[in-house]
Amino acid sequence: MSVEGNLDRVGHRSPRARPDTPPRHAHSSGKEVNILVLGYRGVGKTALTVRYLTKRFIGDYNSETEMLYSHSTCIEGKHLTLHIIDTLGQMTADDISQHQVLWADCVIIVFAITMATSFQVARTLVEYVHKISTNRSIPVALVANKSDMIERKTVSDTEISRLCAEYNLLFFETSASEGRTSMNQVFVTLAQQVRHILKKKEKLTRFMQNPAVAAKLQIQQSFRNLAQRAWRTRTSTL
């Protein structure tokens, strides 16, 4: 297998095993990005992951094992390691591991434009990921794969747009069999988004740690406490 960058296949699981404890890679460290690939069976999760990593479309993939890949790359001039879990196809949200969603810095949800069921499952997966990750904003990409089979398309653009708008999803149309550029866009855009979110968080932390800001926040809090105490005294005397 020809390999782009430094691809290290670090592990795989036994047939249809549920990996409850994904490997620990530093969460949002800025140097490592954890990417989870979800979607109904046969939509092309492996094909598009392998296409991104190796530039190749093999056509026939082993569906019995879940893979974890570690891939070194350079994005916006920074060296990053992408850890990618290519999951076994999900039939319902019950097939997703909550631990994997919590492990992920970003999620790719794939459906095939030729398979209406895969879009319905994608919606369920989007809802599940949204529910599990409410406290941290993680970028989620919806990927419409098999765009080379446009004549057999059964999912409407209106449905897709509605879902993307509802959950603020990034949207990509891809064909693992026809080209690699679109795969690059998916993985690179997500990694960039993760880095931007991290940068914003770091900026906010630095701002909050500034002594002048801390003092100002403390004064504001004291005023708030005073106001609350005064309100409590007034209501208890009424």
Ligand SMILES: Nc1nc2c(ncn2[C@@H]2O[C@H](COP(=O)(O)OP(=O)(O)OP(=O)(O)O)[C@@H](O)[C@H]2O)c(=O)[nH]1
């Ligand atoms: N025409 C076309 N076929 C594709 C494309 N992507 C994947 N396939 C084919 O679709 C089939 C399923 O692809 P996989 O990558 O194994 O799909 P998967 O989602 O990983 O499947 P599971 O592991 O069973 O969940 C294979 O026969 C692929 O060759 C695509 O973009 N276009």
